[in-house]
Amino acid sequence: xxxxxxxxxxxxxxxxxxxxxxxxxxxxxxxxxxxxxxxxxxxxxxxxxxxxxxxxxxxxxxxxxxxxxxxxxxxxxxxxxxxxxxxxxxxxxxxxxxxxxxxxxxxxxxxxxxxxxxxxxxxxxxxxxxxxxxxxxxxxxxxxxxxxxxxxxxxxxxxxxxxxxxxxxxxxxxxxxxxxxxxxxxxxxxxxxxxxxxxxxxxxxxxxxxxxxxxxxxxxxxxxxxxxxxxxxxxxxxxxxxxxxxxxxxxxxxxxxxxxxxxxxxxxxxxxxxxxxxxxxxxxxxxxxxxxxxxxxxxxxxxxxxxxxxxxxxxxxxxxxxxxxxxxxxxxxxxxxxxxxxxxxxxxxxxxxxxxxxxxxxxxxxxxxxxxxxxxxxxxxxxxxxxxxxxxxxxxxxxxxxxxxxxxxxxxxxxxxxxxxxxxxxxxxxxxxxxxxxxxxxxxxxxxxxxxxxxxxxxxxx
RNA sequence: GGCCCCAUCAUCUAAUGGUUAGGAUUCAUGGUUUUCAUCCAUGCCAUAGGAGUUCAAAUCUCCUUGGGGUCACCA
Numbered sequence: 001x002x003x004x005x006x007x008x009x010x011x012x013x014x015x016x017x018x019x020x021x022x023x024x025x026x027x028x029x030x031x032x033x034x035x036x037x038x039x040x041x042x043x044x045x046x047x048x049x050x051x052x053x054x055x056x057x058x059x060x061x062x063x064x065x066x067x068x069x070x071x072x073x074x075x076x077x078x079x080x081x082x083x084x085x086x087x088x089x090x091x092x093x094x095x096x097x098x099x100x101x102x103x104x105x106x107x108x109x110x111x112x113x114x115x116x117x118x119x120x121x122x123x124x125x126x127x128x129x130x131x132x133x134x135x136x137x138x139x140x141x142x143x144x145x146x147x148x149x150x151x152x153x154x155x156x157x158x159x160x161x162x163x164x165x166x167x168x169x170x171x172x173x174x175x176x177x178x179x180x181x182x183x184x185x186x187x188x189x190x191x192x193x194x195x196x197x198x199x200x201x202x203x204x205x206x207x208x209x210x211x212x213x214x215x216x217x218x219x220x221x222x223x224x225x226x227x228x229x230x231x232x233x234x235x236x237x238x239x240x241x242x243x244x245x246x247x248x249x250x251x252x253x254x255x256x257x258x259x260x261x262x263x264x265x266x267x268x269x270x271x272x273x274x275x276x277x278x279x280x281x282x283x284x285x286x287x288x289x290x291x292x293x294x295x296x297x298x299x300x301x302x303x304x305x306x307x308x309x310x311x312x313x314x315x316x317x318x319x320x321x322x323x324x325x326x327x328x329x330x331x332x333x334x335x336x337x338x339x340x341x342x343x344x345x346x347x348x349x350x351x352x353x354x355x356x357x358x359x360x361x362x363x364x365x366x367x368x369x370x371x372x373x374x375x376x377x378x379x380x381x382x383x384x385x386x387x388x389x390x391x392x393x394x395x396x397x398x399x400x401x402x403x404x405x406x407x408x409x410x411x412x413x414x415x416x417x418x419x420x421x422x423x424x425x426x427x428x429x430x431x432x433x434x435x436x437x438x439x440x441x442x443x444x445x446x447x448x449x450x451x452x453x454x455x456x457x458x459x460x461x462x
Numbered sequence: 463g464g465c466c467c468c469a470u471c472a473u474c475u476a477a478u479g480g481u482u483a484g485g486a487u488u489c490a491u492g493g494u495u496u497u498c499a500u501c502c503a504u505g506c507c508a509u510a511g512g513a514g515u516u517c518a519a520a521u522c523u524c525c526u527u528g529g530g531g532u533c534a535c536c537a
Contacts, residue, residue: 007537008537009536009537011536011537041537042537043536043537044536044537101535104534104535112463115463115464116464117463117464117465117533118464118533119533136535138535156466156467156468159466159467160466161465161466162465165464165465165466166464166465166466166532166533170534171534171535173535174535175535176535178535180534180535180536180537181536181537182537184537185537200531201466201467201468201530201531202530202531202532203531203532203537204466204467204531204532205465205466205467205531205532205533206532206537226467228467228468228530228531229530229531231529231530233473235529235530236529236530237530237531263474266474266475266486267474267475268474268475269475270474270475270476270485272476272485273475273476273484273485273486274485274486275474275475275485275486275487292468292475293467293468293469294467294468294469294530295467295468295529295530295531296473296474296475297473297474298473299472299473299474299487299488301473301474301487301488302473302474302486302487302488303487304487305486305487305488306487308499308500312500345499345500345501346498346499346500347499348499371497374497375496375497407496417496418495418496419496419497420496421496422495422496422497423496423497424496425496426496426497427497430497432497433496433497433498434497434498434499435497435498435499436497436498436499437495437496437497438496438497439496
């Protein structure tokens with residue numbers, strides 16, 4: 001059984017890069033009928049926050065990712081870590097180091113001055129004297145001092161390190177006894193049965209350290225997939241400074257979760273020429289072993305295009321329900337089908353859609369000067385008056401096509417072009433150029449409101 | 463700086479030794495339309511550079527260059 005996980009540290013909101021690795025882990029677990037678990041990495045007591053963990057859960061909920069089982073909080077697993085630390089100590093695979101922080105910085109400074117790699121020098125590795133007083137020791141793990149360490153990565157392929165280049169006896173427990181990241185990650189992944197780790201490739205250089213822990217504890221290694229980063233426009237790792245990285249900000253901006261997920265799954269992964277993926281298709285097709293090796297740049301244009309696509313293809317019922325979250329309630333409007341049919345073709349996001357609605361439902365308070373100038377040349381007023389007469393004399397006016405027929409009849413009778421009625425009508429009904437077709441607008445407004453708006457415009461503009 | 467990773471249009475990507483290097487987004491042009499948008503059509507645009515292997519290289523090897531990541535008692 002495939003078990004994957006998402007293991008964020010709750011230092012803030014869920015960001016877009018995190019959502020991507022979560023999505024990929026989720027998809028791979030689902031495709032294999034496995035499990036996807038969520039673990040909150042809150043071992044650093046000075047930085048964790050409950051609100052942040054809740055924010056992550058909220059974001060998961062919004063996009064519809066479901067984790068299996070209870071959320072695991074590392075802060076609640078101190079006894080487990082303590083047990084394994086003790087085990088390593090007892091087995092002589094880890095030891096107490098009484099070096100003070102000052103001594104450590106001093107060591108680093110001399111190493112830097114000598115242009116050496118900064119590393120712990122192992123001075124307490126085999127210490128059996130009397131420890132110095134007033135020092136709370138840290139626990140260090142005995143890492144191999146030489147030899148090759150190979151990661152058989154599912155994306156990057158064979159990645160090889162030399163122990164002497166990258167390892168030293170790193171700290172697994174702080175002076176206060178709390179365990180550190182590289183230790184708890186390995187312990188938890190192993191204990192939770194995670195056998196496929198899909199995470200950002202910024203963790204690639206941590207992996208050898210975690211492998212040291214696996215080895216020391218006799219745990220079986222998972223399969224690693226290090227997925228390339230998402231970069232900003234200037235090619236750097238996406239960070240909070242790059243604007244919209246908070247997943248929930250995308251909701252506010254009017255993005256649909258399916259668009260965001262579709263966008264993210266296509267970053268570094270593809271299935272031939274396919275651009276549109278439903279959640280079901282993603283779950284059926286996604287495979288981490290054909291993720292690209294190179295980083296991809298985050299590009300909003302494509303996300304906007306996808307979002308527009310998903311809005312156009314959403315049912316009116318769904319859009320109406322969603323619109324409430326953007327402050328517009330059209331569920332009670334009897335012409336909401338006409339309204340949404342006309343508007344969803346033109347909205348790039350839900351916020352835009354929400355903003356368009358009052359521009360149609362509310363009568364214009366003024367008429368745009370430029371539009372008036374353009375539309376009210378010649379006998380526009382007379383045409384509008386004639387159109388009112390035409391509407392009044394027509395009984396069956398419900399569908400957009402009914403109103404369209406009325407317009408057609410008028411232009412035929414008056415022997416004028418469509419623009420002669422279309423443009424002034426547009427200004428009369430909406431107050432400006434732009435917006436959906438007049439037939440749809442009139443169908444939404446209904447005969448009475450349409451006539452009322454035209455008459456008002458005729459009064460004001462003649 | 464050490465170590466590691468990466469390199470196809472502006473961007474996301476396809477092509478796993480043989481294609482006029484394909485698709486999508488953006489952009490431009492044209493069409494549709496009463497306007498704007500949508501939609502449709504067309505167009506522009508790429509294998510970082512250099513060696514080598516091979517009948518044949520975007521694809522394999524090496525070098526160069528460029529970019530990124532990481533080097534904590536953070537995660």
